[in-house]
Amino acid sequence: MNENQISVIDAANKLGMRKQSLFKIIKRLGVNTSKERNSSHKGQAITYITEADFDLIASQIHTQGKKDSEEPSTSSQIDRGVFYLIELEPAHDPGRFKVGFASNMPERLRQHRCSAPFAIVIATWPCHILWEKTAIACVTQKCEKLHTEVFRAKDIAGVKEKCDQFFSLMPALNEIMR
Numbered sequence: 001m002n003e004n005q006i007s008v009i010d011a012a013n014k015l016g017m018r019k020q021s022l023f024k025i026i027k028r029l030g031v032n033t034s035k036e037r038n039s040s041h042k043g044q045a046i047t048y049i050t051e052a053d054f055d056l057i058a059s060q061i062h063t064q065g066k067k068d069s070e071e072p073s074t075s076s077q078i079d080r081g082v083f084y085l086i087e088l089e090p091a092h093d094p095g096r097f098k099v100g101f102a103s104n105m106p107e108r109l110r111q112h113r114c115s116a117p118f119a120i121v122i123a124t125w126p127c128h129i130l131w132e133k134t135a136i137a138c139v140t141q142k143c144e145k146l147h148t149e150v151f152r153a154k155d156i157a158g159v160k161e162k163c164d165q166f167f168s169l170m171p172a173l174n175e176i177m178r
Helices: 008-015 018-028 050-070 105-112 129-139 157-171
Strands: 005-007 034-038 042-052 080-089 093-102 120-128 143-145 151-153
Touching: 005 008, 005 050, 008 018, 008 042, 008 050, 018 050, 042 050, 080 105, 080 129, 080 157, 093 105, 093 129, 093 157, 105 120, 120 129, 120 157, 129 157
Parallel strands: none
Antiparallel strands: 005 042, 034 042, 080 093, 080 120, 093 151, 143 151
């Protein structure tokens, strides 16, 4: 490892944010990363950025933080989005669906259409990222798990109804994180 590099894990810790959120910022800013295996991480490949890029990211976050504090909303936009229910192959396998969280639903649907070109959004619900796993566990009860966040149900309308029920119990997003 170059002495002028910092791991994304350490950078996220220094910035007081989640590693996944930092990766989104790195991608948005077009920052180049490098990966190296590290014995202190049991031989796993760890992603690194330069200290100069870290400084750039930190200044962007600081600048964005000022903008956010000027707005009435106090929560991070990254943590808020929608929980979605997508039918992957309506004509060929109508019971196969995907559920999950997206901060940008049109972009997320575009990504899904790379592997499931006929996918359609059944419904979305305002969601906090922390609710995602609980929502998935709740709404996919008695469904066959096919892959991560991909399931099969006899009745997808029943899954939508469970989603409606789950999110009717959750607080409105503008009421949380004040």
